[in-house]
Amino acid sequence: MSRRYQVLHDTHYRYAAPVSLAQQLAHLWPRDCLWQRCLAQDLQVSPPPCQRLDGRDVFGNPLTRLAFERPHDALHVRAQLMVEVLPRRPVSLQGSPSWTVVRQALRYQRRAWPADALEAVRYRFASPYVGLDAAFEAFAADCFPPERPLLEAVQALMQKIHGEFTFDASATLVATPLLTVLEQRRGVCQDFAHLMLACLRARGLAARYVSGYLLTQPPPGQARLVGADASHAWVSVYCPSNGWVDFDPTNNLLPALEHITLAWGRDFADVSPLRGVILGGGHHDPEVQVTVTPL
8 A cells, every 4th residue: 555645845035134145956856766655746936946857867866947037035945746655575584694795895896796786886986064984984884794784784784773872853964973972872864864875885885865755644553753844855865686775774664665766976065955055135044844644
């Protein structure tokens, strides 16, 4: 069985001074993939942009480019979606190849790589928000004994982060260093996803950052997931025999029908819902509200 949702994502900027020129990049359309499809979408922008260009970024995510060439003192972007989420293929965590075998397969060798492995390699390295440090490898050491199945080890790492870290929306900012997050043991879903990526990449494994949404109000009798009412983030790990497998360290589960996939990249910098460059504006902070309603 599948589930359908309506998603409303509102972003409102109020500038302290007029903005004369602006260029914005919006990752607000969900990806069409095996486990979901977008049935309807609508984007409302005020003031209207002078130019709008819809396309895809280098990771294959839907991307909207907006250009503003008239002075404005506020910006309101509203994305409204209807998405159908389908059941994912069952995965045997214990039946996956060992993490050491997968790491070896992702190392540079003088041979032709399969297309999927070549795509995965780009997610092995450091990125703007995910540095590689021995501290991350040490933190996850007990999850990765030699020859342990990859996906079983990743699940253990997810459980470790969930058990040892506290969700605290006031503890970090977007630019808070990951080593600080590791030391304080507090943060939000973005921090936990970045930390998990750092632990995996430090061991030579390929893992990507996934942004999306969670069901705001769960069905009766089910617990409300942490991270709803805002953009959510989790991790996807490459396993040669299974493809990409998602893990949500904030909620300690494998994403299923309650997770809506928006975009993926190396880290948050690649898939921020709305980012850009402005001329003028002064001080400003965005007001963001996300509502996910089951249909």
